[in-house]
Structures are given as structure tokens and as C-alpha cells.
Amino acid sequence: MTTANGGTIRRNEPDRPVYLDYQATTPLDQRVLDAMMPYFIEKFGNPHSRSHAYGWEAEKAVEAAREQVAELINADPREIIFTSGATESNNLAIAGAARFYKDRKNHIVTLVTEHKCVLDSCRHLEQEGVHVTYLPVQKNGLVDLDALKQAITDKTVLVSIMAVNNEIGVIQPLKEIGAMCRARGVLFHSDCAQAYGKIPLDVDAMKIDLMSISGHKIYGPKGIGALYVRRKPRVRLVALIHGGGQERGMRSGTLPTPLCVGLGEAAAIAKREMASEAERLKMLRDRFHKRIIERLSEVYLNGDLEARIPGNLNLSFAYVEGEGLMMGIKDLSVSSGSACTSASLEPSYVLRALGVEEELAHTSLRIGFGRFTTEAEVDYAADRIIAAVQKLRDMSPLWEMAQQGINIKSIQWAAH
Amino acid sequence: MAYSEKLIDHFEHPRNVGALDKNDPSVGTGLVGAPACGDVMKLQIHVGPDGVIKDAKFKTFGCGSAIASSSLVTEWVKGKSLDEAASIRNTQIAQHLALPPVKIHCSVLAEDAIKAAVADYRSKQNQEKSAAE
Numbered sequence: 001m002t003t004a005n006g007g008t009i010r011r012n013e014p015d016r017p018v019y020l021d022y023q024a025t026t027p028l029d030q031r032v033l034d035a036m037m038p039y040f041i042e043k044f045g046n047p048h049s050r051s052h053a054y055g056w057e058a059e060k061a062v063e064a065a066r067e068q069v070a071e072l073i074n075a076d077p078r079e080i081i082f083t084s085g086a087t088e089s090n091n092l093a094i095a096g097a098a099r100f101y102k103d104r105k106n107h108i109v110t111l112v113t114e115h116k117c118v119l120d121s122c123r124h125l126e127q128e129g130v131h132v133t134y135l136p137v138q139k140n141g142l143v144d145l146d147a148l149k150q151a152i153t154d155k156t157v158l159v160s161i162m163a164v165n166n167e168i169g170v171i172q173p174l175k176e177i178g179a180m181c182r183a184r185g186v187l188f189h190s191d192c193a194q195a196y197g198k199i200p201l202d203v204d205a206m207k208i209d210l211m212s213i214s215g216h217k218i219y220g221p222k223g224i225g226a227l228y229v230r231r232k233p234r235v236r237l238v239a240l241i242h243g244g245g246q247e248r249g250m251r252s253g254t255l256p257t258p259l260c261v262g263l264g265e266a267a268a269i270a271k272r273e274m275a276s277e278a279e280r281l282k283m284l285r286d287r288f289h290k291r292i293i294e295r296l297s298e299v300y301l302n303g304d305l306e307a308r309i310p311g312n313l314n315l316s317f318a319y320v321e322g323e324g325l326m327m328g329i330k331d332l333s334v335s336s337g338s339a340c341t342s343a344s345l346e347p348s349y350v351l352r353a354l355g356v357e358e359e360l361a362h363t364s365l366r367i368g369f370g371r372f373t374t375e376a377e378v379d380y381a382a383d384r385i386i387a388a389v390q391k392l393r394d395m396s397p398l399w400e401m402a403q404q405g406i407n408i409k410s411i412q413w414a415a416h
Numbered sequence: 417m418a419y420s421e422k423l424i425d426h427f428e429h430p431r432n433v434g435a436l437d438k439n440d441p442s443v444g445t446g447l448v449g450a451p452a453c454g455d456v457m458k459l460q461i462h463v464g465p466d467g468v469i470k471d472a473k474f475k476t477f478g479c480g481s482a483i484a485s486s487s488l489v490t491e492w493v494k495g496k497s498l499d500e501a502a503s504i505r506n507t508q509i510a511q512h513l514a515l516p517p518v519k520i521h522c523s524v525l526a527e528d529a530i531k532a533a534v535a536d537y538r539s540k541q542n543q544e545k546s547a548a549e
Contacts, residue, residue, distance in 0.1 A: 347454070358454075
């Protein structure tokens with residue numbers, strides 16, 4: 001398939017599993033790779049070399065990319081810091097702000113459903129004496145704005161709330177959160193790894209002070225991300241990586257020119273195609289969801305349906321354990337909130353935070369649709385899941401009990 | 417996770433899926449595990465007058481290893497006496513299916529299911545006897 005601007009879009013190969021895990025990562029867009037290629041061998045210069053043409057051409061490419069990254073969120077290019085990815089951006093934003101302002105303020109507010117790198121950054125800061133409030137979420141996965149208002153104190157330096165949850169795809173009310181933070185003089189950081197390039201974001205309209213961005217979630221390369229750092233009013237950070245003072249001293253190290261160019265190109269494509277892509281993904285997602293619920297009973301959607309990115313579904317298939325289900329659909333690549341798929345043997349903390357009961361959390365699948373997902377793949381995947389769920393329910397003692405009208409909760413189970 | 421061929425075979429072609437009449441005095445039923453923990457096994461044995469297990473059926477809610485472990489033990493217990501069946505160890509199950517370390521609990525559950533089924537059968541038989549006396 002050839003796109004309007006002449007780039008080619010790769011199709012999924014027939015002998016490989018159907019990829020439906022776009023919240024985990026995305027393949028590189030061929031157009032992004034094309035943009036990156038010259039910067040590996042020919043235009044290999046160090047963008048920080050000021051004394052010759054190799055450096056100048058690399059610097060020009062990096063600055064053009066910075067502008068592309070900024071444009072998508074209505075930011076100034078000087079407010080974009082390149083990092084190795086959203087994990088580093090989250091670490092830098094949270095620890096950097098907390099450490100810079102620690103003499104005046106020592107409190108952070110975040111959500112229990114944040115990505116592990118946000119939660120873990122906060123945990124580490126607690127050891128440095130920072131107080132952290134981990135706010136619960138509502139049943140639909142969204143923050144309770146009243147609870148947030150109550151949680152902010154005069155000592156609060158930062159509110160860190162993700163734009164889109166990586167497991168359940170729900171979109172937090174960024175504009176309302178931003179307005180609340182600005183009114184209270186609190187910095188607002190948002191992990192936008194799952195939102196950037198997927199939904200419209202505007203740092204001014206949403207009053208976002210710090211925003212984490214990932215390359216590989218938007219058909220860009222792995223190993224690159226960015227942190228938006230507001231200039232007016234200026235946000236100050238203590239750096240995590242020290243060295244030559246690149247990126248305005250906030251992130252030292254030679255910039256990886258091809259990766260920066262890739263992130264920039266991915267952002268530019270997203271800016272052009274986001275609206276039409278969102279519409280297409282919503283159509284695919286709704287088609288898939290409808291097909292599933294028409295043929296299977298007791299399938300539950302986790303997270304709000306309306307405030308949700310178009311490329312995500314998170315479904316619990318009652319009475320069928322998630323890892324077993326994934327083994328039954330080997331030709332589909334999806335992920336599960338089941339304990340058996342995690343190292344900790346605990347079911348998804350995000351689903352648990354929504355109040356999803358453990359037995360249902362074990363039965364969840366996250367299905368992610370993206371740029372290269374086709375209608376045929378969606379139909380095929382839905383049919384495979386339906387067949388596998390039916391087969392596994394036929395061999396599930398819990399399904400049998402439910403059919404006999406036995407309340408599973410009435411049984412004394414021995415925890416093991 | 418990479419699983420052994422034997423495990424995948426049991427998962428994809430599970431042996432002896434189904435149910436026996438749990439009210440039949442010659443049937444023993446073992447129900448172990450918990451939904452909140454992500455695995456529940458129901459193992460049933462049908463015992464002949466000679467004390468030998470004639471048939472076994474299972475239903476399992478769980479991961480691939482849990483399903484394969486229960487499928488395997490239905491094969492193993494058939495033709496065995498109650499004592500022989502109850503002496504099957506989880507390590508044998510784990511070894512046969514080459515279970516990865518994080519999945520050992522699935523084999524423990526399968527061993528427990530056999531013991532629970534045998535115990536259920538025996539308690540039913542005792543009740544029958546005392547009812548007859």
C-alpha cells in the first residue's frame with residue numbers, strides 16, 4: 001500500500017501472529033525509517049560539533065526534529081528535551097522537579113494507576129523525604145477531581161497524572177487538572193506516552209508544565225523520547241544525567257541524530273494523520289467489540305468506553321483465565337492482566353484499582369489496534385477469541401457452576 | 417514463555433474433559449484452588465467395585481500449565497488403585513511436563529486435586545457403609 005506522500009506501509013505477514021498489542025509498542029513506519037537512514041552513515045556528524053559541516057548538518061536535522069515534536073503539542077521547540085524514552089522523561093520530570101523545589105515544597109500527588117516508572121520514581125523520592133499521595137481512581141479509571149482538589153496542599157510541588165492509561169486506554173481530564181494545578185501554583189506533569197500522537201494535546205490549553213513523550217508508541221524508533229519543559233513560567237529541574245551540558249543542561253550526552261529525526265518524522269506523520277487514523281481505529285475497535293459481545297456472554301469492558309483512545313480495548317472474559325486464553329490464541333499477539341503473565345504472580349494493579357475483582361482481573365485481555373491493523377485481521381482475531389473462549393469455558397469448572405446457578409462466591413475456596 | 421511439546425499437546429488436545437455424576441457413590445470429586453488466585457481444578461474419578469479407578473474427568477480454570485497438569489493426571493490415575501493414585505507426586509507432573517519454576521504450583525494443585533477426589537470417594541463410601549449398618 002502506498003500512501004499519499006509516496007511512503008510505503010508494510011502489511012503484516014501472513015505467517016506471523018496478528019499483532020494486536022499496539023500499547024506495548026508499534027512497528028516503525030517505513031516513512032520514518034526513510035527519514036532516518038541518511039543520518040547513520042552519510043550524515044553521521046555529532047550535532048554538538050560546532051566547527052565543521054558534519055556537525056552543522058546533524059544539528060540542523062536535530063533542530064528540525066525538535067520543531068516537529070513541539071508542533072504536535074503547541075509548544076516552542078526550545079521547550080523540548082530529547083531523552084532515551086518516556087521512562088527517562090518521567091524520571092527526570094518527577095525527580096528533577098521534586099529535587100529542585102525541595103526546600104520550599106515536598107509533596108507530590110499521583111494516581112495509583114500510573115505507569116510503574118512514575119510510581120517507582122515517587123517511591124524513590126519518598127526515601128529522600130518527599131511525601132507522596134497516591135490517589136485512587138473511580139470505577140471507570142478516571143481521577144476524581146474533587147479528591148484531587150482535596151489532595152493538593154500548600155506543600156504540593158507537582159501533580160503527575162498520565163494522559164492515557166497504558167492498560168485500559170482511558171483519557172484523564174487534562175484540561176480540568178491543568179486548570180486546578182495552575183490555580184494552586186502546582187506544577188502539572190503528564191505522562192503522555194500513550195496519548196502523544198493519538199489524541200490532540202495542547203500544552204497551553206491544558207496548562208501542562210511537563211510532558212513525557214515516547215518514540216516507539218507512535219511508529220517511531222525505540223530508544224528515543226522527549227520531555228516537554230515549560231519556559232513561561234519557567235520550570236526548573238535538577239538533571240539526572242550529567243556531562244557536557246547538552247539539552248540546556250537538563251540531559252547531557254550526544255544526541256542520537258537518526259533517532260531524533262525518527263521521532264520528529266513520526267510526530268509530523270501523526271500530526272497529519274491523527275484525525276483520520278483515530279476515526280479508522282474507532283471503527284475497527286467497535287467492529288471487533290460488537291462481534292465479540294454478540295457471540296459471547298459475560299464479557300466485561302474495563303475502563304470507560306467514551307473517555308478512551310480509539311485503539312484500545314480491555315475485556316474480561318469471565319470464567320476463562322487470561323494466560324490460558326492467550327495460549328489458545330497463539331496466532332494473535334495480545335497481552336493479559338492475568339497474574340500468570342506477570343513475574344509477580346499478582347493480577348494487574350490497574351484493574352484492581354478500578355475495583356475489578358481478582359477473579360475477573362485474571363480473565364482480562366488488552367487488545368490494541370494500530371496503524372497497520374486491517375479489517376480482515378480484526379474479524380479473524382475476534383473469531384479466534386470467540387472460539388477459544390467457548391472451548392475454555394466448556395472446560396472451566398467455574399463456567400459449569402455458573403450455568404448450574406451456583407454462586408461462586410458462596411463456595412469456601414482455599415487460597416493457595 | 418516457552419513450554420514443552422508435551423505441555424502444549426495436553427493444552428491443545430486436553431484428555432478427559434468433562435464431568436461425572438457427583439452424586440454417584442462410586443464417583444469421587446476433588447475441587448481445589450481459588451478463582452481469586454487464577455486457578456481452579458475439578459477432578460473426578462469413577463471407582464470400580466475392585467477399587468480400581470475406571471474413569472477420570474476434569475475441568476480446569478487456569479493457565480496452560482494448570483490445564484495440562486490436570487489433563488495429564490486424568491490419564492495417570494486411570495487403572496490405578498486409590499493408594500497408587502494418591503501417591504502421585506507433583507514433582508513427577510512437573511518433570512513430565514517440564515514446567516517452568518513459576519508454574520510448579522500448577523502441579524501442586526493437580527496433586528491436591530487427586531488427593532481431594534480420593535478423599536471424597538472414601539468419605540462417600542464410609543457414609544454408605546454406616547448407612548447400611
